[in-house]
Amino acid sequence: MLEKNTELHEKFWEIFNKQDRHKVDEFKAYMDKFAVNFNLYKDGNFIEQSLPFDVVPRIISTGEFAKIDRGLQQRVKALNLFLEDLYTDAKIVKEGIIPETFVKEAGGYLKEFAGFSPSQKIRAHINGIDLVKDSADDEWVILEDNLRVPSGASYPLSIRDTYRKIYPDFFENLKIDPIKDYPSMIADSMEYVNTGGIDVVLTPGRFNSAYYEHSYLAEKSGAHLVRPHELKVVDKKVYFKNYNGKLIRVGSIYRRTDDEFLDPKFFNPDSLIGVPGLVDAYLAGNVALMNAIGNGVADDKGIYYFVPKMIKYYLGEEPILKNAPTYLPYFEEDRKYVFDNMEKLVIKDVAEAGGYGVLFGHEMTQLQMEDLKTIIKANPRRFIAQELIEFYDEKCYLNKELQNRKADFRAYVVMAEDVKVWQCGLTRYALEEGNYLVNSSQGGGFKDTWVMEL
Amino acid sequence: MEELITANVATNLYWLGRNLKRANETLHKISKAYDDIIDVDIDAGRKLYKTFNIELEYDGAVDFLQQAILGEHSANILELTANARESAIISRHRLDSDAFGEIIELHALFDSITKTDREIDYKLIDHAHSLISEIWGTFSKREHTNKSDLFIKMGKLVEEADLRIRFNKDEAITVTVIEEIDAIVKVLSEDEEPVKQTQSQNSEENDLMGVVNTKINQVIIEEV
Numbered sequence: 001m002l003e004k005n006t007e008l009h010e011k012f013w014e015i016f017n018k019q020d021r022h023k024v025d026e027f028k029a030y031m032d033k034f035a036v037n038f039n040l041y042k043d044g045n046f047i048e049q050s051l052p053f054d055v056v057p058r059i060i061s062t063g064e065f066a067k068i069d070r071g072l073q074q075r076v077k078a079l080n081l082f083l084e085d086l087y088t089d090a091k092i093v094k095e096g097i098i099p100e101t102f103v104k105e106a107g108g109y110l111k112e113f114a115g116f117s118p119s120q121k122i123r124a125h126i127n128g129i130d131l132v133k134d135s136a137d138d139e140w141v142i143l144e145d146n147l148r149v150p151s152g153a154s155y156p157l158s159i160r161d162t163y164r165k166i167y168p169d170f171f172e173n174l175k176i177d178p179i180k181d182y183p184s185m186i187a188d189s190m191e192y193v194n195t196g197g198i199d200v201v202l203t204p205g206r207f208n209s210a211y212y213e214h215s216y217l218a219e220k221s222g223a224h225l226v227r228p229h230e231l232k233v234v235d236k237k238v239y240f241k242n243y244n245g246k247l248i249r250v251g252s253i254y255r256r257t258d259d260e261f262l263d264p265k266f267f268n269p270d271s272l273i274g275v276p277g278l279v280d281a282y283l284a285g286n287v288a289l290m291n292a293i294g295n296g297v298a299d300d301k302g303i304y305y306f307v308p309k310m311i312k313y314y315l316g317e318e319p320i321l322k323n324a325p326t327y328l329p330y331f332e333e334d335r336k337y338v339f340d341n342m343e344k345l346v347i348k349d350v351a352e353a354g355g356y357g358v359l360f361g362h363e364m365t366q367l368q369m370e371d372l373k374t375i376i377k378a379n380p381r382r383f384i385a386q387e388l389i390e391f392y393d394e395k396c397y398l399n400k401e402l403q404n405r406k407a408d409f410r411a412y413v414v415m416a417e418d419v420k421v422w423q424c425g426l427t428r429y430a431l432e433e434g435n436y437l438v439n440s441s442q443g444g445g446f447k448d449t450w451v452m453e454l
Numbered sequence: 455m456e457e458l459i460t461a462n463v464a465t466n467l468y469w470l471g472r473n474l475k476r477a478n479e480t481l482h483k484i485s486k487a488y489d490d491i492i493d494v495d496i497d498a499g500r501k502l503y504k505t506f507n508i509e510l511e512y513d514g515a516v517d518f519l520q521q522a523i524l525g526e527h528s529a530n531i532l533e534l535t536a537n538a539r540e541s542a543i544i545s546r547h548r549l550d551s552d553a554f555g556e557i558i559e560l561h562a563l564f565d566s567i568t569k570t571d572r573e574i575d576y577k578l579i580d581h582a583h584s585l586i587s588e589i590w591g592t593f594s595k596r597e598h599t600n601k602s603d604l605f606i607k608m609g610k611l612v613e614e615a616d617l618r619i620r621f622n623k624d625e626a627i628t629v630t631v632i633e634e635i636d637a638i639v640k641v642l643s644e645d646e647e648p649v650k651q652t653q654s655q656n657s658e659e660n661d662l663m664g665v666v667n668t669k670i671n672q673v674i675i676e677e678v
Contacts, residue, residue, distance in 0.1 A: 215546045219546070224458055225547050242459065243461045243675065244673070244675055
């Protein structure tokens with residue numbers, strides 16, 4: 001279902017319909033020329049592929065985005081307070097707001113970091129919050145919080161840059177919010193938590209799926225792009241190795257590597273993409289890591305259920321943005337509801353990401369549902385269930401015609417002294433009509449998001 | 455503040471300069487040989503590739519282009535542009551974005567030939583020449599403004615020196631090219647004294663390039 005057309009949409013279509021359709025090919029050629037890529041490994045081979053994209057932007061009015069902005073600021077503040085509390089005083093657990101066992105069984109909880117507080121007490125520096133707009137009540141709903149290493153911000157930046165070159169008419173005639181400040185938001189965050197030294201973006205390397213993004217954000221934010229072996233830890237301090245052999249002190253690291261690969265001395269000893277000794281330097285307070293180690297607990301799909309409670313607990317406020325109605329089979333009452341209503345629910349494995357481990361009740365046979373119930377009974381903490389949200393489609397210009405695709409929206413929220421929501425985001429659409437999975441790893445594409453006013 | 459560049463990026467910038475210069479010069483020589491093969495000297499292509507220590511076989515002017523550009527040998531233009539593309543991707547955050555885009559396009563131009571039945575012709579070579587000229591033009595716009603550009607320029611000059619020696623070009627000019635390399639080495643190695651050497655002191659080709667390579671190793675320090 002498409003969202004109701006507004007005057008803003010009409011203004012867009014008025015200009016779009018006057019454009020030469022061949023410009024769409026020009027657009028793609030321009031994106032290819034600048035290698036806007038998403039790398040992957042298939043059958044043991046490294047493949048560089050362009051991300052599918054669409055030229056029709058998602059349009060959100062300034063007024064509507066203001067509510068998203070307030071809601072996301074509130075949510076990220078609460079999540080940051082939750083992480084800081086959980087790893088220090090753990091009051092939220094002691095006071096029974098979240099069951100202790102529930103937190104400690106979260107895959108992303110790292111007990112070794114209990115008692116440690118990072119620079120400026122900021123843990124959730126760069127966050128990607130996934131939302132959809134529910135067609136039932138026209139409201140935005142939070143689907144997922146990504147507080148570890150959320151990716152994707154460089155793609156709307158690249159598409160916007162291309163848009164302005166190929167279709168300047170839109171930007172001359174419409175009031176579209178500019179978006180170029182995202183790299184400076186990252187730079188501000190790095191500077192705010194910097195413990196003394198230069199800022200670097202740590203990439204696993206050229207063959208990582210998001211290398212394009214690492215390189216892009218380093219260039220635009222003014223940080224130095226480094227691979228793991230280009231950093232060296234001496235006496236619990238991190239240094240950048242310059243080409244001439246000089247060692248330069250590093251004060252903050254925007255790492256694009258998951259916790260378990262970050263330091264082979266501390267985590268996985270087989271990691272070839274880690275920096276030996278980095279965790280010691282971090283725990284000594286000699287370097288800031290963005291995002292903090294151990295944030296995976298807040299990304300946990302089970303912990304997501306408790307975010308509205310966190311907002312009330314830490315901020316004393318009602319949540320501005322809703323969660324999708326969620327049930328935890330871990331609680332007996334919820335489990336009964338899930339088992340009785342499985343055919344209308346979406347069941348998610350909390351350990352999976354990228355659209356994997358998502359099962360739609362309406363697509364399952366009776367036998368499959370019975371099997372799933374057995375698996376859930378054996379390990380209820382591993383699953384959550386959510387009501388299926390009929391979120392809006394977006395119009396996409398694909399194969400030279402307009403088609404409807406389900407689309408979500410990843411908003412980026414950056415913490416420095418204040419919490420800021422980027423006035424753009426990554427709108428992802430599904431590969432096929434009617435498909436609810438929009439993830440890039442599921443073949444989905446992306447489009448620009450315009451925050452506009454009349 | 456001191457400009458910071460990792461050894462890996464510095465090395466890739468240097469090789470970007472070398473590979474682009476090599477592709478540029480080789481394409482010029484291929485164009486000349488192609489013209490000669492038509493009606494002046496059927497062996498012109500073989501003689502050219504002999505200077506690269508490659509035995510190239512072809513049965514006419516068009517086939518020569520095919521073999522020179524896509525053949526299985528180390529002076530294959532497709533491979534040179536693929537190497538330049540790889541270096542550009544690794545050092546992208548240090549490059550002008552227009553130059554980066556032209557490098558991607560240059561490789562895509564040759565790569566597209568391998569995926570279609572299109573025959574290689576003079577138009578493709580002309581297009582490649584234009585792209586390379588645009589890349590050099592973009593680099594020259596901001597030459598001397600930062601160290602990244604000096605690494606590219608150093609690679610370009612080293613390749614030029616190499617080709618001049620290989621094709622027995624005027625020695626005096628070759629020495630001036632090496633003096634330019636010295637000047638860049640001095641800036642890049644800051645407090646280090648560059649290795650001094652002139653062609654008159656050492657006329658063996660390998661020795662001269664050996665000295666140049668020593669200068670480069672003095673600049674970029676890769677820690678094992």
